[in-house]
Amino acid sequence: EAGVAQSPRYKIIEKRQSVAFWCNPISGHATLYWYQQILGQGPKLLIQFQNNGVVDDSQLPKDRFSAERLKGVDSTLKIQPAKLEDSAVYLCATALAQGVYNEQFFGPGTRLTVL
Amino acid sequence: ILNVEQSPQSLHVQEGDSTNFTCSFPSSNFYALHWYRWETAKSPEALFVMTLNGDEKKKGRISATLNTKEGYSYLYIKGSQPEDSATYLCASPNDYKLSFGAGTTVTVRA
Numbered sequence: 001e002a003g004v005a006q007s008p009r010y011k012i013i014e015k016r017q018s019v020a021f022w023c024n025p026i027s028g029h030a031t032l033y034w035y036q037q038i039l040g041q042g043p044k045l046l047i048q049f050q051n052n053g054v055v056d057d058s059q060l061p062k063d064r065f066s067a068e069r070l071k072g073v074d075s076t077l078k079i080q081p082a083k084l085e086d087s088a089v090y091l092c093a094t095a096l097a098q099g100v101y102n103e104q105f106f107g108p109g110t111r112l113t114v115l
Numbered sequence: 116i117l118n119v120e121q122s123p124q125s126l127h128v129q130e131g132d133s134t135n136f137t138c139s140f141p142s143s144n145f146y147a148l149h150w151y152r153w154e155t156a157k158s159p160e161a162l163f164v165m166t167l168n169g170d171e172k173k174k175g176r177i178s179a180t181l182n183t184k185e186g187y188s189y190l191y192i193k194g195s196q197p198e199d200s201a202t203y204l205c206a207s208p209n210d211y212k213l214s215f216g217a218g219t220t221v222t223v224r225a
Contacts, residue, residue, distance in 0.1 A: 003158060035215075042119065042204060042215030056212060091159070100146050100208035101166065106159040 002026065004107035006092050012113045018080040021110045023092030025073065029105070031055075031098040032069055034077050035091040037109070043091055049075065050098050082114045119207050121216035128195045128223050135191040136219040138205035142186030149206040149213065150179055150190055159204065162190075195223045 005024040013019050025032050030051050035043035046065065048055040051072035060067070064083070069075040079086055089111050093104040120139045128134045140148060147166045153159040163172040168183040176193045192199050202220045206213040 040217060042206070042217045044215070045212045048212065093159075100211060100213060101164060103149075103161040103164055104213070105161070106151075108156070108158045 004092055004094055004105055006090075006107035006110055008110055009108060010111050010113075012115065013082055014115050015084055016081040018078065019082055019112060020076050020078045021090050021092075021112075023075045023077070023094075023107060025075070025092070025094035026105055029094035029096055030072070031095040031102075032075050033093040033095075033104065034067055034075070035093065037089045037091060038085075039088070046077070048098070055098060079112075082112075084114050087112055087114045118209075119205060119214050119216040121203075121205060121219050123219060124217065125220040125222070128192075128199075128221060130195060130197060130223055130225050132195055133191065133193045134195060134221065135189050136203065136221075138188045138190070138216055140186050140188070140205070140207040141209070142183060145183045145186075146208045148181055148183075148188050150188070151204040151206070152177075152201045153204060153218070154201040162203075190219075192221070195221075197223050197225055199223050 007022050032049040034046045037043040046060045047057040047067045049069040052069045067077045089109040091109045092107045095102045095104050150162040151159045163179050165181040170181045179190045181188045200223045202218040204218045206215040
């Protein structure tokens with residue numbers, strides 16, 4: 001089966017600019033996660049969707065980050081305006097269902113550099 | 116242990132040697148322990164999801180053990196090969212979402 005697709009793979013922007021990342025999940029996977037991985041740290045959950053509804057966005061900096069999952073399939077994550085500390089790898093992961101026992105399938109990530 | 120911690124941060128192994136490294140996690144309210152392998156420029160790949168104390172899982176030359184009472188898991192690589200070079204991440208649920216360690220980066224030297 002096709003894996004989780006993400007684009008772009010790399011992005012360089014200047015601070016205060018906007019950026020958007022796209023994720024296409026494995027077909028049939030209802031649960032979708034966006035993680036932020038800062039260099040030297042483990043991935044941190046930003047937002048979790050179940051179909052097109054938000055399950056958890058407690059760690060999403062809502063003043064600058066937004067995410068949507070229209071029609072419960074593809075998802076986009078947006079940063080507006082970007083700050084230097086947003087430089088990180090943004091990972092999208094999906095699962096058949098929510099729950100901490102379920103294996104998550106990751107995309108290759110988008111590496112964002114904010115100058 | 117309040118967070119998921121991994122040690123060492125990095126290690127170098129000679130091809131053919133075996134190695135192991137540790138993941139420590141909060142032992143109270145344990146649900147599951149995940150191991151992922153993340154090769155450079157690729158997607159993180161699930162290795163194991165472990166739930167039972169004393170559980171051992173194996174995938175090829177890689178195996179893992181779990182001690183939920185003391186809050187640690189070991190991951191072993193037997194007869195390391197260059198393709199084992201990767202960052203190995205472990206994760207355990209915290210407040211119903213996975214909390215990841217910072218990873219152990221393994222470099223296998225030919």
